[in-house]
Amino acid sequence: MSSPLHQAIKSGALRDGVTPYSNVEPLTAAKQVLENKYVFPYVGELPVWANGTLQWKPDFGNNKASKALWFYSLVFIDYLVKAAVVENNEHCWQKALQLHKSYQQWREDDQTATAFLFKDEHAVTNRACVLSQLLHVVTHRVEQGEPLQLLQQQLLQDLSEHANWLEQDKHYVFNNHGIMMDRALLNLVVQFRQHAVEYSRYQSEQWLVKALSRIKIMLDRTFDNGGCCTENSPSYHMLNLSLFGAINSFINKHELVAKDNAITAVLKKAIAAAAYQVYEDGSLPLIGDSETNASVFVSDTYHKNKFGVGYFPEAGFCIVKQPGFHFTFKCGGSSFSHRHNDDTSITLRVDGLDFICDGGMYSYDNSNDIRRFLTSYKAHSGFFTENCANVRYSNYAAADELARMNTMEIHGKIIHMSGDSFLDPNVGLKRQITLLGEQENQFNKVLLCDRLKADQAAQWRLQFYCILMSS
Numbered sequence: 126m127s128s129p130l131h132q133a134i135k136s137g138a139l140r141d142g143v144t145p146y147s148n149v150e151p152l153t154a155a156k157q158v159l160e161n162k163y164v165f166p167y168v169g170e171l172p173v174w175a176n177g178t179l180q181w182k183p184d185f186g187n188n189k190a191s192k193a194l195w196f197y198s199l200v201f202i203d204y205l206v207k208a209a210v211v212e213n214n215e216h217c218w219q220k221a222l223q224l225h226k227s228y229q230q231w232r233e234d235d236q237t238a239t240a241f242l243f244k245d246e247h248a249v250t251n252r253a254c255v256l257s258q259l260l261h262v263v264t265h266r267v268e269q270g271e272p273l274q275l276l277q278q279q280l281l282q283d284l285s286e287h288a289n290w291l292e293q294d295k296h297y298v299f300n301n302h303g304i305m306m307d308r309a310l311l312n313l314v315v316q317f318r319q320h321a322v323e324y325s326r327y328q329s330e331q332w333l334v335k336a337l338s339r340i341k342i343m344l345d346r347t348f349d350n351g352g353c354c355t356e357n358s359p360s361y362h363m364l365n366l367s368l369f370g371a372i373n374s375f376i377n378k379h380e381l382v383a384k385d386n387a388i389t390a391v392l393k394k395a396i397a398a399a400a401y402q403v404y405e406d407g408s409l410p411l412i413g414d415s416e417t418n419a420s421v422f423v424s425d426t427y428h429k430n431k432f433g434v435g436y437f438p439e440a441g442f443c444i445v446k447q448p449g450f451h452f453t454f455k456c457g458g459s460s461f462s463h464r465h466n467d468d469t470s471i472t473l474r475v476d477g478l479d480f481i482c483d484g485g486m487y488s489y490d491n492s493n494d495i496r497r498f499l500t501s502y503k504a505h506s507g508f509f510t511e512n513c514a515n516v517r518y519s520n521y522a523a524a525d526e527l528a529r530m531n532t533m534e535i536h537g538k539i540i541h542m543s544g545d546s547f548l549d550p551n552v553g554l555k556r557q558i559t560l561l562g563e564q565e566n567q568f569n570k571v572l573l574c575d576r577l578k579a580d581q582a583a584q585w586r587l588q589f590y591c592i593l594m595s596s
Contacts, residue, residue, distance in 0.1 A: 129211045138210050140261040141375070143312050145200055145251035148420060155208035155217050158201050158224075165195035167489075179224060181231040182241065188490040190245075197242055198251030199228065206259055222276075225259065229279065243290055247302050253287040253309045256280055257316055264320075281320065288313045289328065292335045300356060300462040304343050304368045310336040311372065315379050337382060340372060344391055346460070349439035352394025355460040357441065358413030359402040360420065360486070366395045367421040396427055401435030401444040403428035410453055410472045411485030414463035432566070434540065438530040441468075443542045445560060449476045450568050454558055455507075456544030457529040461518050465500045468528035468546040469556040470507035473571065479592045481506045502548065504590070508556050508575040511584040513548040538562045552585075553578035 130151070133139040147166045154164050161174040168191050173183045185192040202221050209218035232238045243249055260280040263273055290296060291306045298306075310332045317329040347365050349355055354362035373388040375381075403409060405428065408417050435444040441458030445451070451474040455467050465483075473481040483506060484499040491497060498504055502513040521527060528546045539561055546554040554577055561570040577585055 130207060133207075133211050138262075138265070139207065140258055140312070140316075141378075143254040143257045143261075143309075145198055145203060145254050147200060147203075149200070149204070151204040151207045152211060154201070155204040155214070158204055159216055159220055163196075163201055165192070165200060168192045168195055171196065179227050181228075181235070181238070188488060188493055190492075191488065191490050193241075194245050194248045195251075197245070197248040199224075199255045200251065202228075203255040203258060206255075206262055210262055221259065225276075229283075246291075246296055246298055246306060249287060249290060249296075250302070250305045250309045253284060253291065253313065256284055256287070257309075257312055260284065260316065281317075284313055284316075285328065288317075288332050292332050297339065299343065299346060300460070301347075301361060301365055301368060303339065304347070304365065304372070307336040307340050307343070308368060308372050308375070311375060311379075311381065314381070315375075333381060341387070344369065344388060348391055348395050348398075349437055349459065351435070351437045351439070352391065352396075352398040353402075353435070353437035353440040353442055354395070354398075355440045355458060356413075356462045357455075357458050357460065357464040358415045358486075359409040360415035361413070361463055362395070362399060362402050363409070363419040363421055363423055366392065366399060369395070398435060398437065399423075399427045400431035401433070401446050402442075404451060404474065405429065406477065410451070410474070411483050412453060412455055412470075412472060413465050413467065413483075414486040414489075416486055434533070434535060436530075436533040436542075438533075441528070441530055443530060443533050445540060445568065447566050447568060450474075452560065452568070452571065454530075454542055454544065454556075456546065456556065457525060457527070459523075459525050461524045464518075464524065464527075465505065466502040466509075466513060466516050466548055467505040467507060468548055469509070469544060469554060469575075470505040471558070471571075471573075472506065481589050482592055483590060503588075506589045508546070508554055508577075508587050509585065510549040510552050510554070510577070511586070512551065516548050537565050540568070549583070551579060551581070552583050554585075 134141045149164060149166050157164055162170060163173050164170045168188060171192055173180050173196060202224055205217040205221035208214050209221060260277065263277050263280065266273055288310060291310050297303050314329050314333045347354060354365050356365065369388060370392055373392065403423060407423055409415050409419055411417065432447050435442065438457065439459050441456055443454040453472045455470050457468065458464060467483060470483055471481055472483060484504045487499050488496040502509040527548060529544060531543045531545060532541065534541045539559060541559050543555065543557040557574040559572040560568045561572065562568040575587060577583065
C-alpha cells in the first residue's frame, strides 16, 4: 500500500521529483517544528530557535558543514508543507508561511545572507526543491487572494535565481550532487512552463538544454561499462541508480525530449550490478561512504536470490556473492568521489555475520577526528605502509593513479583476483586473493598473498577489522 505522501503526489496535491534527499519522516518532523524543535537529516536536532524566532546565522558548533547544509536547505519548510497537504493541517501551513516570510525578511535585511545561502551546491539544490514544492501548493490553494498571489510571484523570482545559479558550470560538481542539480533544473523547467512566466521562458529553455547535456555526461561518468557506480561506495550506487531512474521517469512523463533509450540501457546494467552490492537482507557493506541502510528505497527484486561474481575494474570492485557468502575486494577506481584510502581492503560476511569489515561513512565533516580516521588507511581491512597516511588526492592527476584492479579469473571451485596499490609512492603493494570451495560456487576459504617491493626500509601493516558480537 502506498503511503499518504505517495498518494498526495499521485493525485497532484504535491509535486513529484522535488523531495530533498532526507532520512527524516516529514510528517512527524513537522509536528516537532510546531513545537519549535528542528530536526534535520543526519545531524539530528539543532538549537536554531531562540528568543521566539528562528536564528538564521546560528552557531552550529562542530560538524558545521553538514549542519549548515541541512539548515539552509530549508527542509523544515518542506516538512510543514507536506503535513499541511497530507493531513490538511492548517497550523502547519501557517507555520510554513511564517518561516518563509522570516527567510525572505532575512534575505532583505542581511547583506551576508546570499553568501550563506549560495555556498553549498547541495543546499541550493535542496532549497530549490523545497521552494518549488511550496510554489506548487500555493498555486493550488483554494483561497487565492492577493497575499498568496504576491507570494507566488516572490517564489517564482526566487526560484529563477536558484535555477540560474544551478545552471552555471562553475558551480557544478561532477558527482551525485551534480545529478541532483540537474534534476532540480528539470523540475523548474516544467514548473515555469506551467506558469507560462514570460520573463523566464527563454531562461527555462536554457536550463533544459544545460541539464540534459550534463545528464548525458554524468551518465557516462557515474557508471562504468559494467554498470557499477564509480563513487566507490555501495550506498552511492543505490543513490545514483535511484536518481537516474527518477530523472528518466520524469523526462518521459513530461516529454521533455524525444524518448532516449541511453539512460534505460545504463540503468539496466546498474540494476544488475546492484545485485552484488546488496546483502540478502537488504543492508549494505560498509565500504567507502556507505551506511548499513541505503538512503533510498531498494527493491528486493534487485538483489534477492541473485548470486554470482561481479567484476568492475573501472570502479575498483570485485564482489563474490553466493548463498551464505559475500566477499568484496576494493582496489582502484576512476573517481575520487566518496573515496577512502581503502585500496586492497576486503570485507567478508558468512551466514549473515560480518567477519571482516570496514567502518563506513560516519560523517561528511572532514574536520571531525572520527571522520578523518575512518577515511584513512588505518580504518580498513587491507595491506598498507605507514606512509599511506600522507595521501593527498590533489597530488594525483587522476583517481586511477592511486591503485588498480589487475585480474579476476574463475576456475570452477577457485576464484583468483589481484590488485596493486600506489598509496605509498615509494613502495609497490600487491594483493592476490584466492577463494576456494568444496563445491563450485560454495566458497569456504579465503587465501591472501600480500607482496611489498621497496628500495628502502618501509613499515607495513596487514590489518583486519571485525564486529564483535556479545552474547
